[in-house]
Amino acid sequence: MRAKLAVSVSRGVAAISRATGRGDGSVIGGRIGLAIDPGLLARLATGRQIALVSGTNGKTTTTRLSAAAIGVLGTVATNSFGANLPNGHAAALAQAGDTPYAVLEVDEHYLPHAWSATRPMVVAMLNLTRDQLDRAKEVAMLAKLWRDTVRGRPVHVVANADDPMVVWAASAAQEVTWVAAGQRWHDDSAVCPECGSAIARVIGETGDATDWRCTGCALARPQPQWWLDGDSVVDPAGERHDVKLRLPGRVNRANAAMALAVAEHFGVRACDALPRLAEITSVAGRYAMVERDGKAIRLLLAKNPAGWLEAFDMADHTPTLLSINARDPDGLDTSWLYDVDFSSLRGRRVLITGDRAYDLGVRLTVNGVAFTHVPSFGAALTALPDGRMEVIANYTAFQQIRAELNRVQ
Known part of the structure; x- marks a missing residue:
């Protein structure tokens, strides 16, 4: 009864917030719902197949693309406006009602909490770089937080093979799909999180590292199952798919590759998902x-x-x-x-x-x-x-x- 009341009040408050122009209701609705029932997020997550998407950059866009791809199967609950803390997660699931699927963007600091509350089927790890210097954790600390979150847990990880911090974190998982999503920013992963030695990179024409390895231990770029080849993405079977997006830049083609890898674990074929991705013109106002x-x-x-x-x-x-x-x-x-x-x-x-x-x-x-x-x-x-x-x-x-x-x- 408490959960039903929390959902009802959450939806009502969110609707009032939208109607009065105060916001989309994606935070205040969840905050009040969780105040009524602290276990609301876990209750709303029960019975759903859930993907969590986290990283310093690109998580809102990748979440939007992943939700669109999985939408081939049916209605998907998602926090499409980027409210990526527990309040936003609870509000998104409450607002969506009884949907079988959910894709939730998660602030990189809150990945352990989100995993515990939602028990996701897939976790997508995009990248880790410095952010908000006055309060954010150091990158190596976040990588360890992620590593401890997935170690020994029954979850499939989709991870960026080009970010050494992400690779170190994801390697603790039992099952990993590696995606060559690129990493043009190298300053925050210059040294190995395992042993502290320098990371050696081979840099391609675009500024992305085409290969990398630790100079002091065995940590190295894994062989990706998904990768970009020009304007195409290559899947684990070696089949090429043209990526025609209305979102700009190589980084968004990489985000699309991550989304396709997430959707594949839900049983969605790339050829079925790509037309859905091509329909997206903006993400929470970005690229509009x-x-x-x-x-x-x-x-x-x-x-x-x-x-x-x-x-x-x-x-x-x-x-x-x-x-x-x-x-x-x-x-x-x-x-x-x-x-x-x-x-x-x-x-x-x-x-x-x-x-x-x-x-x-x-x-x-x-x-x-x-x-x-x-x-x-x-x-x-x-x-x-x-x-x-x-x-x-x-x-x-x-x-x-x-x-x-x-x-x-």
Whole structure:
């Protein structure tokens, strides 16, 4: 009875939140539901086949792609707006009702809690890099947390073969499917988590490591069962599948490969899943192309050095607005800006805004990137000529700009 009451109240509160424009209800509904029944998440997870998706970057997109792929089988419960803590998980399952499948994005720090509460069939491990320096764990500590979570547990792991930290963590699992999902950011896995020796890499033309190994122990890149070959993904049977996405960049083709590997464990063939993936045009506002005031604006989210590197790869050579805040959801320490190489922005028109725009301006100056400071997103629209425009922002700055665009609609 308590669980039924919790679900009912959770749905009602979420509906009120959406109706009043306060949010999508994906946090407040779950928070109240769990307050009524602390065991609500475990009860809602019972009887479902569940996949958990975690990593520092790309987890919202990979969750969306995985849910779309598994959707071939039927309705899938998922936290599609990125509410990746227990409140969001409970709200997503409560809102979905009695569905046989669920794909849940999980904050990398909460993977042990999510595993204990949901007993997933599959866990997808994407990558581990530094994030929110003022409060996040060191990468090696997160890798150990993940390793301890899956060690000896009855769960199938889908893991990125190109990230040494992920490989070390996933290797403790009983069953692993390896995916060559790439890793262009190498600074957070320069040394082996097992023995502390240097990681040696062979770097390809795209900046991804085509091979890696520890120079002091046996840890090395495993042979992937899934990998990208140009615009195609190759499955464990060696069959090639064209990946036609409406989401930009190589990183999203890699996210699609992870999603296909997750869906395969649910019994979904790649050829059946790929048309579903091709229908996705944006993920929680990311990658969306919006027409406003004569501008074709694309929104890209970048929260940490690895994310900014991938955003630069996705962005076209057009006028670009960069926006940086340092509020609680972003992390308060902006010193990570000095880990980002902004030199690829040279030669294009760059505008900057946000609470910490001047921090960003100093960093761009060091990299020799000319820029103009504007007080707001609206001022950037006024300053730029009609045509294409890229917007790259960290979390709260992204949400501000997205809300501004929604208000004008």
